[in-house]
Amino acid sequence: MAEKSFTYAEVSAHTTKKSLHMVIHDKVYDVSSFVDEHPGGEEVLLDVGGQDATEAFEDVGHSDEAREILEGLKIGDLKRQPGDPAPKTTSASSSGGSASSSSGGVGVGLYAFLLIGAAAAYGAYQYLQLNSQKQ
Numbered sequence: 217m218a219e220k221s222f223t224y225a226e227v228s229a230h231t232t233k234k235s236l237h238m239v240i241h242d243k244v245y246d247v248s249s250f251v252d253e254h255p256g257g258e259e260v261l262l263d264v265g266g267q268d269a270t271e272a273f274e275d276v277g278h279s280d281e282a283r284e285i286l287e288g289l290k291i292g293d294l295k296r297q298p299g300d301p302a303p304k305t306t307s308a309s310s311s312g313g314s315a316s317s318s319s320g321g322v323g324v325g326l327y328a329f330l331l332i333g334a335a336a337a338y339g340a341y342q343y344l345q346l347n348s349q350k351q
């Protein structure tokens with residue numbers, strides 16, 4: 217069977233338990249038959265019904281078995297049009313890279329803070345020593 221193409225608008229019309237479509241990695245899935253069987257519950261699936269569920273699906277870290285079930289639910293490809301929500305990909309994990317570089321910035325900040333703190337403590341110590349010598 218030739219693969220059907222769906223627009224985002226078509227997918228977003230299917231948000232009920234009886235007819236639940238969602239987009240994962242730019243493929244369109246009809247999840248209606250699986251809603252009652254989902255180990256994670258029907259609520260989470262209904263939450264992302266008619267939307268791009270890529271992030272939600274990947275965030276859970278679904279097993280290979282879950283991916284096989286998903287493959288069986290596929291009904292076509294998503295045909296993106298201008299104005300559609302941007303594709304959600306797991307490349308969001310690349311922001312982890314920038315997060316680690318910013319945590320490097322935190323490291324430098326912490327280092328500076330400790331240095332200043334140590335200098336202040338040393339200054340206060342000297343000051344107290346000087347005062348006690350005067351008495």
Ligand code: HEM
Binds near residue numbers: 276
């Ligand atoms: C059609 C898409 C989906 C399929 C085929 C699917 C399938 C599965 C399967 C088979 C499991 C059992 C554990 C595993 O094998 O990884 C599972 C667990 C789970 N799923 Fe999904 N899932 C889908 C979408 C989602 C979405 C969009 C969410 C949104 C948050 C979600 C949330 C969860 C959660 C929280 C669990 C863990 C349940 C637990 O361990 O108690 N799933 N799913």
